[in-house]
Amino acid sequence: xxxxxxFRGRVVPIDEANISVRTQAIHYGTSCFGAxxxxxxxxxxxxYVFRPHDHYRxxxxxxxxxxxxxxxxxxxxxxxxxxxxxxxxxREDVYIRPLAYKSGEVIPCQLHDVEDEFALFSLPYGSYLNxxxxxxxxxxxxxxxxxNTIPPRGKIGGAYASxxxxxxxxxxxxxxxxxxLDGEGHVAEGxxxxxxxxxxxxxxxxSVSSSILEGITRRTVIELLTRALGIPVQERAVDRTxxxxxxxxxxxxTGAQIVPVTSVDSYDIGSGTAGAITMKLRDxxxxxxxxxxxxxxSWCLPIYA
Ligand code: PMP
Numbered sequence: 124x125x126x127x128x129x130f131r132g133r134v135v136p137i138d139e140a141n142i143s144v145r146t147q148a149i150h151y152g153t154s155c156f157g158a159x160x161x162x163x164x165x166x167x168x169x170x171y172v173f174r175p176h177d178h179y180r181x182x183x184x185x186x187x188x189x190x191x192x193x194x195x196x197x198x199x200x201x202x203x204x205x206x207x208x209x210x211x212x213x214r215e216d217v218y219i220r221p222l223a224y225k226s227g228e229v230i231p232c233q234l235h236d237v238e239d240e241f242a243l244f245s246l247p248y249g250s251y252l253n254x255x256x257x258x259x260x261x262x263x264x265x266x267x268x269x270x271n272t273i274p275p276r277g278k279i280g281g282a283y284a285s286x287x288x289x290x291x292x293x294x295x296x297x298x299x300x301x302x303x304l305d306g307e308g309h310v311a312e313g314x315x316x317x318x319x320x321x322x323x324x325x326x327x328x329x330s331v332s333s334s335i336l337e338g339i340t341r342r343t344v345i346e347l348l349t350r351a352l353g354i355p356v357q358e359r360a361v362d363r364t365x366x367x368x369x370x371x372x373x374x375x376x377t378g379a380q381i382v383p384v385t386s387v388d389s390y391d392i393g394s395g396t397a398g399a400i401t402m403k404l405r406d407x408x409x410x411x412x413x414x415x416x417x418x419x420x421s422w423c424l425p426i427y428a
Pocket of ligand 1: 158286312313314315316317335336337338339340341375376377378
């Protein structure tokens with residue numbers, strides 16, 4: 124099946140979407156990106172993109188932090204996504220990657236007076252962590268970047284060197300994922316996921332000023348926990364020992380979806396197996412994203428007519 128990209132204002136075969144080695148973004152990490160998913164609903168023969176407007180609003184916020192002047196409104200980006208996906212005609216789950224980058228071929232390391240470009244592509248995609256039964260985490264010795272270094276609120280390319288340091292360190296030490304603390308020693312997030320704990324019937328997640336990406340899945344989970352499952356959620360600073368003592372914990376993100384955490388460092392979480400509320404939430408989430416829960420179909424954009 125031919126794959127395409129939206130590149131320099133046109134849909135082109137993916138092999139034609141290439142950039143120069145002199146592109147500023149490759150050297151300095153001056154890019155930002157998004158990560159969306161399209162879910163194939165076999166019964167309805169429909170591909171649903173989950174919360175595209177929310178993803179593109181955050182994408183354009185990231186671009187603004189990098190002083191990019193992209194000529195798009197979120198609606199325009201949703202439309203480009205629809206055009207690309209219709210051309211590709213996927214009948215399976217896909218990952219959708221919008222990318223904006225400083226395309227100027229220049230040496231100065233600055234944001235202003237450097238041209239920007241936008242590109243978009245998609246690819247078939249399954250699970251990111253592949254740990255359905257639960258992931259074993261380690262608290263990383265790499266700290267999450269702060270708002271005054273590379274702001275985690277933006278999904279900025281250069282910041283992912285930090286995620287990669289933490290992730291490789293965790294994997295090479297035999298864990299499944301890294302959990303990073305912020306500069307003050309509070310829990311921030313995973314290398315590419317937000318984190319929640321459940322303790323005594325209350326869900327707790329680091330607040331948006333705890334050096335985290337403002338995850339769309341995090342926002343979805345807060346809604347599902349409070350409205351659908353009746354579980355109160357606190358957004359606040361979280362100590363590392365609160366995780367060790369949690370009854371349940373899970374990671375969430377567009378790629379990871381909902382992944383139970385079964386241990387952190389040497390500590391089992393709860394009984395050391397996936398928690399009951401986490402599994403309930405995971406099942407609900409997987410129905411919601413496929414457009415199978417009436418209450419939440421407004422989050423799912425159908426791609427095919
Ligand atoms: N934190 C980081 C660092 C991420 O890269 C991601 C993945 N985009 C998330 C959290 C989860 O965000 P979302 O739910 O919007 O995918």
